Amino acid sequence: MDKENVAEILQEIGVLLELKGENPFKTRAYASAARTIEGLSESLEKLISENRLGEIKGIGDALQKKITELVTTGELAYYEELKASLPAGLLDMLKIPGMGPKKVKAVYDRLGVETVDQLEQACRSGRVAMLDGFGEKSQAKILEGIQFRRQYATRHLLVQALAWAEPILDELRAHPDVLRCSTAGSVRRFKEVIGDVDFLVSSKAPAAVLDFFTGREGVMKVLAKGDTKSSVILEGGIQADLRVVSDVEYPYALAYFTGSKEHNIAMRQRAIQRGLRLNEYGLFRSKEETRDPELRVACATEDEIFSQLGLAYIPPELREDHGEFLVAETGTMPRLVEWTDLKGSLHNHSNWSDGRGTVAEIAEFARENGFAYWAINDHSRASFQAHGLDADRLRKQVLEIREVNRRLSEEGCEFRLLTGVEVDILGDGRLDLPDDVLEDLDVVVASLHQGFSRQEPENTRRLIRAAENRQVHMLGHLTGRLLLEREPYPVNPQAVIDVCAETGTWIELNAHPARFDLDWRLWPYAKSMGVKCVINCDAHRNEHAGFLRLGAGIARKGGLQREDVINTLSLRSLMKALQGKREGGRRS
Ligand code: DGT
Ligand code: CA
Ligand code: CA
Numbered sequence: 094m095d096k097e098n099v100a101e102i103l104q105e106i107g108v109l110l111e112l113k114g115e116n117p118f119k120t121r122a123y124a125s126a127a128r129t130i131e132g133l134s135e136s137l138e139k140l141i142s143e144n145r146l147g148e149i150k151g152i153g154d155a156l157q158k159k160i161t162e163l164v165t166t167g168e169l170a171y172y173e174e175l176k177a178s179l180p181a182g183l184l185d186m187l188k189i190p191g192m193g194p195k196k197v198k199a200v201y202d203r204l205g206v207e208t209v210d211q212l213e214q215a216c217r218s219g220r221v222a223m224l225d226g227f228g229e230k231s232q233a234k235i236l237e238g239i240q241f242r243r244q245y246a247t248r249h250l251l252v253q254a255l256a257w258a259e260p261i262l263d264e265l266r267a268h269p270d271v272l273r274c275s276t277a278g279s280v281r282r283f284k285e286v287i288g289d290v291d292f293l294v295s296s297k298a299p300a301a302v303l304d305f306f307t308g309r310e311g312v313m314k315v316l317a318k319g320d321t322k323s324s325v326i327l328e329g330g331i332q333a334d335l336r337v338v339s340d341v342e343y344p345y346a347l348a349y350f351t352g353s354k355e356h357n358i359a360m361r362q363r364a365i366q367r368g369l370r371l372n373e374y375g376l377f378r379s380k381e382e383t384r385d386p387e388l389r390v391a392c393a394t395e396d397e398i399f400s401q402l403g404l405a406y407i408p409p410e411l412r413e414d415h416g417e418f419l420v421a422e423t424g425t426m427p428r429l430v431e432w433t434d435l436k437g438s439l440h441n442h443s444n445w446s447d448g449r450g451t452v453a454e455i456a457e458f459a460r461e462n463g464f465a466y467w468a469i470n471d472h473s474r475a476s477f478q479a480h481g482l483d484a485d486r487l488r489k490q491v492l493e494i495r496e497v498n499r500r501l502s503e504e505g506c507e508f509r510l511l512t513g514v515e516v517d518i519l520g521d522g523r524l525d526l527p528d529d530v531l532e533d534l535d536v537v538v539a540s541l542h543q544g545f546s547r548q549e550p551e552n553t554r555r556l557i558r559a560a561e562n563r564q565v566h567m568l569g570h571l572t573g574r575l576l577l578e579r580e581p582y583p584v585n586p587q588a589v590i591d592v593c594a595e596t597g598t599w600i601e602l603n604a605h606p607a608r609f610d611l612d613w614r615l616w617p618y619a620k621s622m623g624v625k626c627v628i629n630c631d632a633h634r635n636e637h638a639g640f641l642r643l644g645a646g647i648a649r650k651g652g653l654q655r656e657d658v659i660n661t662l663s664l665r666s667l668m669k670a671l672q673g674k675r676e677g678g679r680r681s
C-alpha cells in the first residue's frame with residue numbers, strides 16, 4: 094500500500110471518529126498524520142523496515158502501529174471495525190454541499206437518517222429545518238446540494254467540463270503566484286466524457302494558490318484542502334482537483350496527472366527498462382522508487398521526458414496506450430489535424446427543417462467567420478418530426494441557395510454555400526429521396542434516424558447499402574449514440590468501414606458534443622483502410638460552429654492528420670472530391 098492510500102485511510106478514520114463524536118484532538122491527529130505522510134520523501138516500506146516511523150513528527154505509538162499494519166498487510170482491523178460501526182451512507186452524506194461531520198451526526202442521532210435518500214425525505218417533510226442549528230435556509234441548501242450531488246455523481250460531457258475548466262485556467266494563469274499551469278487528466282486528453290476536472294500549477298506559494306482556488310466564486314463545496322492539493326465541487330456539480338508543485342517538478346507532475354493511467358504504466362515500464370524510475374516527482378537515475386532530487390534527470394518540459402525515454406513528444410490526446418508508443422518510438426510523430434485546418438462543415442441544418450437560421454443568415458455567419466464553404470443539409474421527408482423536406486421543397490431550397498451564391502459571387506466573395514441533404518436511410522437501406530434528386534445536390538449525407546433494429550446485421554446492412562449508393566458522399570453519425578443518454582444502436586462498424594473503403598464513401602465525425610460519432614477508437618482502423626473523415630458540426634444554429642474545435646480534438650485522439658480529413662480541402666479540391674464518388678462508384 095502506498096503513501097497516498099495510507100494517507101486517505103487515515104484521513105477517513107479522522108472523519109469517522111468525528112461522526113462518532115470523538116474528541117477533536119484525536120480526530121485532528123489523524124488528519125494531520127495523513128498530511129505528513131503524503132509529504133514524506135521516503136517510502137513507508139523503507140521507514141518501517143528501518144524502524145524509523147517514530148522519527149516522524151506527530152506520529153505517536155498508536156499511529157505507528159496502525160500505519161505498519163496497513164503498509165505490511167494492506168488492511169487495518171481498527172479501520173474496518175470503525176467503518177462497520179456506522180452506516181455506510183453517512184460518508185455519502187458528507188459529500189453533499191452544506192453537510193459537514195457535525196450536521197451528518199445531528200441528522201443521524203436525532204432523526205435516524207442514514208442515507209442520502211432518507212436525508213432528502215427528511216428535508217422535504219421539513220424535519221431537518223426543525224433541528225437545532227439547521228433552519229429553513231440550511232434545509233433548502235441541503236436539498237439543493239443533493240440535486241448537485243446527483244449530477245456530479247454521474248459523468249459529464251467534455252463540452253461542459255471545458256466550459257467550467259477554461260475560465261478557471263485563465264484565472265490561474267493570471268494569478269501572481271502561479272508560475273506554470275495547465276489542465277491535466279481526461280480534460281487535457283480530450284476524452285469525450287469526463288469524471289472530474291484536474292488542474293496542475295507550479296508555484297512558490299502553494300497556500301496562496303490553494304486559497305484562491307477554494308475561495309473563488311462558483312465553488313459549492315470544498316471536499317478536501319491540504320498543503321499541496323485540493324478538491325472542490327463547482328456550481329453545476331462537477332468535481333475539480335488542483336495540485337500545486339514546485340516548478341522543477343512541474344513537467345513530471347504534468348505528465349503523471351495527465352495520464353491516462355494505462356499510458357503512465359507503459360511510460361514507467363520504459364523508464365525501468367532504461368535503469369530509470371519515473372513518477373510524479375521526476376525521472377530518476379535509480380533502480381528503486383525514489384524522489385531524491387540528487388538523482389533527478391533534469392527535464393524542463395514534458396517534451397524532454399519523452400525524449401529521455403527515446404520517444405517523440407506524444408500529444409495529450411493520444412495518451413491512452415492505444416498504440417501511440419509504436420509511432421513515437423520511430424522518433425517522429427505525424428502532425429495531427431488542427432481545428433484551424435478546417436475550411437467548413439458539410440452537414441448543417443437551416444430553418445427549412447429543424448435548424449434555426451435562414452439560408453442567408455447561415456451564409457453570412459460562415460463567411461464572416463472565415464470559412465471557405467458551408468453545406469446546407471436539411472432532413473428528408475421520413476424525418477417528419479424534424480420537418481424533413483420532400484423533393485419539391487428541396488428543389489425550392491436549392492434555388493434559394495443558388496441565389497445566395499450568385500449574390501456572393503457578384504460581391505467578389507469566394508465563400509460558397511453548398512447544396513445538400515441529410516437523407517434518411519429507410520428500413521431496407523434504400524434512401525428517402527430518388528437518385529435523380531440527390532444527383533443535383535453538392536453534398537449528400539446519409540444517416541439512420543429511425544427504425545433501428547436490435548439486430549446488428551440489419552442495421553449494418555442498411556448502412557452498407559447506403560454507402561454503396563454512388564450519390565452518397567458520407568455516412569452521418571454512424572452509430573447514433575448520444576453520450577450519457579442513449580447507447581449506440583448495434584452495428585458492426587468494421588464491416589461498414591470496409592464497404593466505405595471499397596466504395597470511396599467518407600465517414601462523418603459528428604462534432605456534436607453528445608455524439609462524437611464515429612468514436613475516436615475506430616478512426617485508426619478507418620484510416621488504415623484509407624477511409625476519409627469529414628468533421629461536421631451538424632449545426633442547427635450558428636453557435637454550433639464552435640463544435641468543430643471539439644470535433645478536431647476527437648479526430649486528433651483518433652490519430653487523424655490533415656490529409657485524412659476531407660473538409661481541410663480548398664473549395665476547388667473539395668468539389669473535385671465530391672464529384673469523385675459519383676464517377677467512381679464501386680472500386681473493384
Ligand atoms: P476521469 O477523471 O475519470 O475523467 O479520468 P482522469 O484520467 O482524469 O482520472 P483522474 O482524475 O482520476 O486522475 C488524473 C490522472 O492522474 C490520471 O489520468 C492518471 C493519474 N493517476 C491518478 N491515479 C493514478 C494511479 O493510481 N496510478 C497511475 N499510474 N496514475 C494515476
Ligand atoms: Ca479527472
Ligand atoms: Ca481527479
Ligand code: ZN
Nearest residue numbers: 515540569570
Ligand atoms: Zn442526423
